[in-house]
Amino acid sequence: MTADTPALFVSGLTLGLARDRSARALVEDLSFDVAPGEMLAFVGESGSGKSLTAAAIFGLLPLGIRRMAGSICVNGTELTTLSDRRLRAWRGRDMGLIFQNPLTALSPSVGIQAQIAETYRVHKGGTRDAARLRARALLTEVGLQAVATPPDRYPHQLSGGMRQRVMIALALACDPALIIADEPTTALDVLIQAQILDLIARLQKERGLAVVFITHDLRLAARYADRILVLYAGRAVEEGDAGTFFTAPRHPYSRALRDAVPTIPATGRRLAEIPGQPPGPRDLFEGCRFAPRCPNVRDDCRRTEPAMTFDGTRFACLHPCVGTP
Amino acid sequence: MTMALLRRLGSSLLSLALLVTLVFFMIYATPGGPAYSILGVHATPTAVASLNRQMGLDHPIWRQYLTWWGHLLHGNLGYSFTQHAPVADLMGSYLHNTLLLDAVAATAAIALAVVLGLLQGARSRDLGRVIGAGQIIGYSLPTFFVGTILILVFAADLAWLPPGGLGDTARSPGLASLWRHLTLPAITLALPLAAGLSRYFGHQVRDEYRQDYVRAAQARGLGPLRIACGHVLRNAVRPLVTVIGMMIPYLFVGGVLTESVFDYPGLGWLLWRSALEQDYPTLTAIVLLIGVLTILGNLAADLANTLLDVRVRYD
Structure with missing residues (x-):
C-alpha cells in the first residue's frame, strides 16, 4: 500500500432488487474514493441509497438486494470477490461501522468493555486481559474515562451520547483504516450531536482515518466533511469540495437542498422546499431523475440522462446553476 | 430489588x-x-x-x-380409606418417580427447543418451514397415541426398551435399568413440550435477529455461531424461562396420560387410579401438591429471570 492508495475506492457500484429485473437500480453506477485522513459526506434524502451503499461495502446487503456491478476496494484490496467467510475478517478489522441508534446497535446483555474486547480478540487474538486493557484504553480515548474501569457497564446504564461514544470505540477496536458513520447523530440531541461529530473529526485527524459520514443534514456535512457527495434516487448528482460546494452548488438539487436549510437569524423569507417526491424504485423514465422536480428543467432533460462533468465541482446536470444567488 | x-x-x-x-x-x-x-x-x-x-x-x-x-x-394430608394408609406416606415414592420423569422430559424438551429455535430463527427459511411443520405435528399428536406407537415399535416389535413400569428396582437396580424405563415415557412427555417451546423460542430468536445489534455484530466481523450463542441467545432466553415456568402444570397433566399409558408409578398414575376409586383424600392431596409445585415453579422462573436480566440486577 502506497501513500496514494485510497482507504476506500468504489467504482461503478450498482445495487438492485435480486428478484425484480424490471425495477430500476437502487444505486446506479456510483463511484467515489476516500483518502486516509479525509472525511467524505454522503448527503441525500431517505431512500437515495446512502445506507445501502454502506451496507454493500460491508457485504451486508438486506435480503433481496444484490450488487449487480461495481468494484469496492478497501486499502487496495478488492472486497467483492471475497467469500463471505473471508470478508468477515475485513469487517471490524479494516473498516468499522457506526450506526444511527446506539441503543439498539449495542448488544444489550453484554458489557461494553466485553463487546470491545470480543471484537478485538476475534480479529487480533491475544489474551482476555490484554483485550480488556485495550477496551479500557479505547473508552478513555473517546472520552469515557468514567466507564473505562472495572466493573464492566451495560449499554442501558449509559446516556445516549455515551452510548454513541461506545459505538465509536467499538468501531475503532482493531485500528481500522476506514470508518463509515451512518447518520451517527440523528438519534441524539443537538448539543451531543456536536460533541460526537467533534470526536469523530478529532479521531479522523489524529489517527489518519478515512471517514464516510452519511447524513441528510447538508449543514453538518459542510461543517465537518472535506468533500461532499450528493445522492439523488440512487445516483450521484454532485461531488465537490465542502467549502465551495456550500457557497456555489451547481446541481439544482444540491442548491434546493441548501436552500431548505433554516438559518439563524431567520431571514424572514419562507424556507424553500422541493416540490414533489423522489422517484420510487418502480418509477421508470428516461432522462434526468430530478427532471420532474427541477426548476431549471428543459426538454432535453427528459430525453438524456446527464453524465458527470467537471466544472469546479463534479456534477451531472445539463443546465446547471451558475453564480452565487 | x-x-x-x-x-x-x-x-x-x-x-x-x-x-x-x-x-x-x-x-x-x-x-x-x-x-x-x-x-x-x-x-x-x-x-x-x-x-x-x-x-x-x-x-x-x-x-x-x-x-x-x-x-x-x-x-x-388425610387417610386413604381405599389404600388403608396415610396419604402422606403413600405419595412419597410416587412423587419421587414423577419428579424424576418430569425432570428428564423437561431437560430434553428445553435442550431440543433451544437448538431447534436457534436453527429456525437464525437463517434458512426452508429449514425454518420444515421445523415449523414438525412443531405443529409434534404439538397436535395426542399423548396416548404417541405413547402407544412408541410401545408398539420399540417395546413390542424391536424389543429394545421395556414397555412400561419402572422394573423391579430391588432385582435390577442401577442407572442403566432406570434409563431404559424412563426413555419412552420421557420422549412421549417431552414431544409436545419441545414442539411448543421451540415454536415460541424460534419466534423470539427471529425477533432478536431483526435487531440492529445483530447487524452491528456482523459489521464487526463476528461469526454466526458467536453471534447466536454470545449475543442472541442471551436476550432470547429470558422470556423462554418464564414460559418454562408456565409449562409446569402441563407436565403434570401430560403426566397423567403418559404415566397411565406406560404404567409408570408416578403421581399422574396415582391421580388417575384415585379418581377411578373415588379416593378423595389422595385425590385432593395430589391436586394440592400439583398446585403447590406449579406456584413454586413459577416463582423459581421469576427468580431465575431476575438473575438473568442485567437490567434488573443493576438497577
Whole structure:
C-alpha cells in the first residue's frame, strides 16, 4: 500500500432488487474514493441509497438486494470477490461501522468493555486481559474515562451520547483504516450531536482515518466533511469540495437542498422546499431523475440522462446553476 | 430489588392460600359427601351420620376449614380409606418417580427447543418451514397415541426398551435399568413440550435477529455461531424461562396420560387410579401438591429471570 492508495475506492457500484429485473437500480453506477485522513459526506434524502451503499461495502446487503456491478476496494484490496467467510475478517478489522441508534446497535446483555474486547480478540487474538486493557484504553480515548474501569457497564446504564461514544470505540477496536458513520447523530440531541461529530473529526485527524459520514443534514456535512457527495434516487448528482460546494452548488438539487436549510437569524423569507417526491424504485423514465422536480428543467432533460462533468465541482446536470444567488 | 422479591414472595403465598381454600370447598361440594364414598352408595343414613360425627364432618364449616389448615400445616394430608394408609406416606415414592420423569422430559424438551429455535430463527427459511411443520405435528399428536406407537415399535416389535413400569428396582437396580424405563415415557412427555417451546423460542430468536445489534455484530466481523450463542441467545432466553415456568402444570397433566399409558408409578398414575376409586383424600392431596409445585415453579422462573436480566440486577 502506497501513500496514494485510497482507504476506500468504489467504482461503478450498482445495487438492485435480486428478484425484480424490471425495477430500476437502487444505486446506479456510483463511484467515489476516500483518502486516509479525509472525511467524505454522503448527503441525500431517505431512500437515495446512502445506507445501502454502506451496507454493500460491508457485504451486508438486506435480503433481496444484490450488487449487480461495481468494484469496492478497501486499502487496495478488492472486497467483492471475497467469500463471505473471508470478508468477515475485513469487517471490524479494516473498516468499522457506526450506526444511527446506539441503543439498539449495542448488544444489550453484554458489557461494553466485553463487546470491545470480543471484537478485538476475534480479529487480533491475544489474551482476555490484554483485550480488556485495550477496551479500557479505547473508552478513555473517546472520552469515557468514567466507564473505562472495572466493573464492566451495560449499554442501558449509559446516556445516549455515551452510548454513541461506545459505538465509536467499538468501531475503532482493531485500528481500522476506514470508518463509515451512518447518520451517527440523528438519534441524539443537538448539543451531543456536536460533541460526537467533534470526536469523530478529532479521531479522523489524529489517527489518519478515512471517514464516510452519511447524513441528510447538508449543514453538518459542510461543517465537518472535506468533500461532499450528493445522492439523488440512487445516483450521484454532485461531488465537490465542502467549502465551495456550500457557497456555489451547481446541481439544482444540491442548491434546493441548501436552500431548505433554516438559518439563524431567520431571514424572514419562507424556507424553500422541493416540490414533489423522489422517484420510487418502480418509477421508470428516461432522462434526468430530478427532471420532474427541477426548476431549471428543459426538454432535453427528459430525453438524456446527464453524465458527470467537471466544472469546479463534479456534477451531472445539463443546465446547471451558475453564480452565487 | 429486595422489595420486589418480597412482594413476589408475598403474592406466591397468597396464591397458595387461595389454592388451599379452593381445594377445601371443592371437597366440601362433593355430592353425597365423603361418607358415601367410603361406605358406598347404599349406606344407611345412621351409618353415614355416625361416620360424619367420627370424622368431625358435623362441625360448622368454619371449624372444618380451620381444622383443614391445621392438618395441612402439620403435614397431615388425610387417610386413604381405599389404600388403608396415610396419604402422606403413600405419595412419597410416587412423587419421587414423577419428579424424576418430569425432570428428564423437561431437560430434553428445553435442550431440543433451544437448538431447534436457534436453527429456525437464525437463517434458512426452508429449514425454518420444515421445523415449523414438525412443531405443529409434534404439538397436535395426542399423548396416548404417541405413547402407544412408541410401545408398539420399540417395546413390542424391536424389543429394545421395556414397555412400561419402572422394573423391579430391588432385582435390577442401577442407572442403566432406570434409563431404559424412563426413555419412552420421557420422549412421549417431552414431544409436545419441545414442539411448543421451540415454536415460541424460534419466534423470539427471529425477533432478536431483526435487531440492529445483530447487524452491528456482523459489521464487526463476528461469526454466526458467536453471534447466536454470545449475543442472541442471551436476550432470547429470558422470556423462554418464564414460559418454562408456565409449562409446569402441563407436565403434570401430560403426566397423567403418559404415566397411565406406560404404567409408570408416578403421581399422574396415582391421580388417575384415585379418581377411578373415588379416593378423595389422595385425590385432593395430589391436586394440592400439583398446585403447590406449579406456584413454586413459577416463582423459581421469576427468580431465575431476575438473575438473568442485567437490567434488573443493576438497577
